Amino acid sequence: MYRDLDSILALSPTQEDGLRLQKRYLELRENLFLFLDDPTIPPTNNSSEQALRWSVIFRKVTNGFRSTWGRDLFAAVRSIVNTGRRQGFSAFESILIALNPLKSLFAIG
Numbered sequence: 001m002y003r004d005l006d007s008i009l010a011l012s013p014t015q016e017d018g019l020r021l022q023k024r025y026l027e028l029r030e031n032l033f034l035f036l037d038d039p040t041i042p043p044t045n046n047s048s049e050q051a052l053r054w055s056v057i058f059r060k061v062t063n064g065f066r067s068t069w070g071r072d073l074f075a076a077v078r079s080i081v082n083t084g085r086r087q088g089f090s091a092f093e094s095i096l097i098a099l100n101p102l103k104s105l106f107a108i109g
Contacts (some may be wrong), residue, residue, distance in 0.1 A: 001033060051082045 009026055013019050017092040025032065055078050066072040077095070084094025097103045 001036075005029065005032065047086075054078070 006024075009022060009029070011022075014024050035041040055075070058074075059065075065074065080094050080098045081091045084091070084097065088095065
């Protein structure tokens with residue numbers, strides 16, 4: 001697998017996009033296949049995309065926000081709720097934790 005990757009990365013792209021992609025993969029080479037060695041690492045970022053999907057649909061249905069503060073508030077609340085949900089908290093619990101200066105959704109353990 002890594003031999004195949006090395007042979008692909010050894011190619012000489014001629015287009016700007018190809019060069020940019022090659023540079024990115026050369027920098028990430030060691031981490032490209034981590035999901036094969038560690039079953040706790042998902043092979044895709046679908047969970048992140050799925051978390052954003054609700055916000056995209058909301059924006060399209062409502063035709064956007066009338067104010068920047070409304071847009072920013074919506075993004076902040078969705079971020080808090082989604083982070084809390086991944087840790088097993090309800091939306092209400094996530095917001096309470098976020099508003100509590102002595103707690104954090106990002107605490108380890």
